[in-house]
Amino acid sequence: MSDGLPKPPPPPKFRTGFGYDVHPFAEGRKCILGGVEIPSPKGLLGHSDADVLLHALADALLGAAGLPDIGHFFPNTEERWRGVDSRVLLREVVARLAHRGLFVGNVDLVIVAERPKIAPHLAKIKENLSADLRLGSERIGLKATTNEKLGFVGREEGIAAMATVLIYEA
Ligand code: MG
Numbered sequence: 001m002s003d004g005l006p007k008p009p010p011p012p013k014f015r016t017g018f019g020y021d022v023h024p025f026a027e028g029r030k031c032i033l034g035g036v037e038i039p040s041p042k043g044l045l046g047h048s049d050a051d052v053l054l055h056a057l058a059d060a061l062l063g064a065a066g067l068p069d070i071g072h073f074f075p076n077t078e079e080r081w082r083g084v085d086s087r088v089l090l091r092e093v094v095a096r097l098a099h100r101g102l103f104v105g106n107v108d109l110v111i112v113a114e115r116p117k118i119a120p121h122l123a124k125i126k127e128n129l130s131a132d133l134r135l136g137s138e139r140i141g142l143k144a145t146t147n148e149k150l151g152f153v154g155r156e157e158g159i160a161a162m163a164t165v166l167i168y169e170a
Helices: 052-064 086-099 119-133
Strands: 014-026 102-112 140-145 158-169
Touching: 014 052, 052 086, 052 102, 052 158, 086 102, 086 119, 102 119, 119 140
Parallel strands: 102 140
Antiparallel strands: 014 158, 102 158
């Protein structure tokens, strides 16, 4: 096909991805973020352990690789994923990318929660991320912020998380 435009050069070896996830609070559930159980009167509801941070991150990685989202690979209709530790899912995603010659360059993550207080747990979360992503902690950005009491997060109905990643072909 000739559209008169210059032929694009080969694409760069870098790819970016973005992920977003939300889980609602529920009584009688644990609040697990980045594989760390955070003390909280209410936990997060979901088919898995509802680790909203790791879900956003996994979706960003899959998106960067041009793959479908985690719901495609780990459907919430399948009994075997009930209550699953989301670190298992994240590691599976990292492995899928590695088998395609894709590796993680850096990630930057935001947790949006009014409560519980997450700051005291960031170091431990980062340790888990570093192990699961096979990535030095200096390549992991991790922040927690409130929603200034606005919207569903502000009303303490749930927690949201966002992730941006860079992966590279090797
Ligand atoms: Mg989720």
